[in-house]
Amino acid sequence: MKNIYFIISLLAGVTLLISCSGEGKQVVKKELTGGWEFRQAGTEKWYPAEVPGCVHTDLLKNKQIEDPFYRMNEKDLQWIDKKDWEYRVVFTTNRSFQKMKHKEIIFKGLDTYADVYLNDSLILKAENMFREWKADISSLLKEGSNELRIYFHSPIKMGLEKLEKNGYPLPAANDYSEIGGMGDKRVSIFIRKAPYHFGWDWGPRLVTSGIWRPIELQGWNEAHMEDLFIRQDHITREQAEITALFTVYSDKEMPAMLSISDNDLKQVLGTREVQLTQGYNTFDIPVKISNPRLWWSHGLGE
Incomplete structure (x- = not known):
């Protein structure tokens, strides 16, 4: 029987950051x-x-x-x-x-x-x-x-x-x-x-x-994260490929940096420079993680 794996707590402790030009932009x-x-x-x-x-x-x-x-x-x-x-x-x-x-x-x-x-x-x-x-x-x-x-x-x-x-x-x-x-x-x-x-x-x-x-x-202040969705694209024992889908609301047009990191590993998983428009914006960041922790149904794995 073919085994199917899923990521467990792959992004536990994820932090989301919008770094815009200027000061005082922190949420x-x-x-x-x-x-x-x-x-x-x-x-x-x-x-x-x-x-x-x-x-x-x-x-x-x-x-x-x-x-x-x-x-x-x-x-x-x-x-x-x-x-x-x-x-x-x-x-x-x-x-x-x-x-x-x-x-x-x-x-x-x-x-x-x-x-x-x-x-x-x-x-x-x-x-x-x-x-x-x-x-x-x-x-x-x-x-x-x-x-x-x-x-x-x-x-x-x-x-x-x-x-x-x-x-x-x-x-x-x-x-x-x-x-x-x-x-x-x-x-x-x-x-x-x-x-x-x-x-x-x-x-x-x-x-x-x-x-x-x-x-x-x-x-x-000028911008903040409205939503984050993690889509799992491909998973093996050696590597997980996922996509982080962001929804950002901005007061105005301005450049910004999106970053997704894992607090447990103290590691930045992906970044992307974007141009925000006034209103809602959607972006994605592809992420690859080596040797991911896998979820198994009871009795079949760790």
């Missing part, structure tokens, strides 16, 4: 992970929260609910998805970050219906668990202390509105609406949210909400 990033609090909307007491995470795990850690996976506790916790929830954090930015020309906040995963406020100003409304959200906060971000607050609407309430607006039900065999106390009103089909949250034959119905992926502040 600055900061994750907002610590110091979060949450509460049931309309109540006064805030509890410590873990981000990334979700309402159910935060309630459990604060001893506000019993273990959802123990005995029949699942049925006693169906009230959670009928409530709205709020998360907040206070964070600081320094003068060097404030000097960046563009200041953005990136939400890599909000579950699901969320109104996001920065310093009490609405910056975005999310309604899809499966995508990233980005907002320009240049005019709202202050040097020093800032407050980010996220209001999560009950996915059940939002789903019921969509069901009523649709006028007739749609099939959703996984949706254990009866456990949720909703009779035959299956709303999962109307919501851009993980279907298994609504129950399945292999798991409980826990329709949660929360910040399920990191939140990141990003400051940049």
Whole structure:
């Protein structure tokens, strides 16, 4: 049988660099992970929260609910998805970050219906668990202390509105609406949210909400990297041939240098001088790696 190999962690620790003419072109990033609090909307007491995470795990850690996976506790916790929830954090930015020309906040995963406020100003409304959200906060971000607050609407309430607006039900065999106390009103089909949250034959119905992926502040000046995709072209034991596909956004036309390197090996894998145009730009850099680490299915290799 012919063996098929794949690269494992071939570019672990990859760094991406855009070096443009002039000074002050570096991208600055900061994750907002610590110091979060949450509460049931309309109540006064805030509890410590873990981000990334979700309402159910935060309630459990604060001893506000019993273990959802123990005995029949699942049925006693169906009230959670009928409530709205709020998360907040206070964070600081320094003068060097404030000097960046563009200041953005990136939400890599909000579950699901969320109104996001920065310093009490609405910056975005999310309604899809499966995508990233980005907002320009240049005019709202202050040097020093800032407050980010996220209001999560009950996915059940939002789903019921969509069901009523649709006028007739749609099939959703996984949706254990009866456990949720909703009779035959299956709303999962109307919501851009993980279907298994609504129950399945292999798991409980826990329709949660929360910040399920990191939140990141990003400051940049003339240009920054929007996306990187690694395409594997050819692989043998001796050599891997891949292509790094870059998407770069630029404020203006200017020359730039793209570089891709491996931090583990302390080695530059490829560079390319490019001419950026205003808007989105796409480029590729071919890379060859000697003696790549290969991925094998269980029991067939290292």
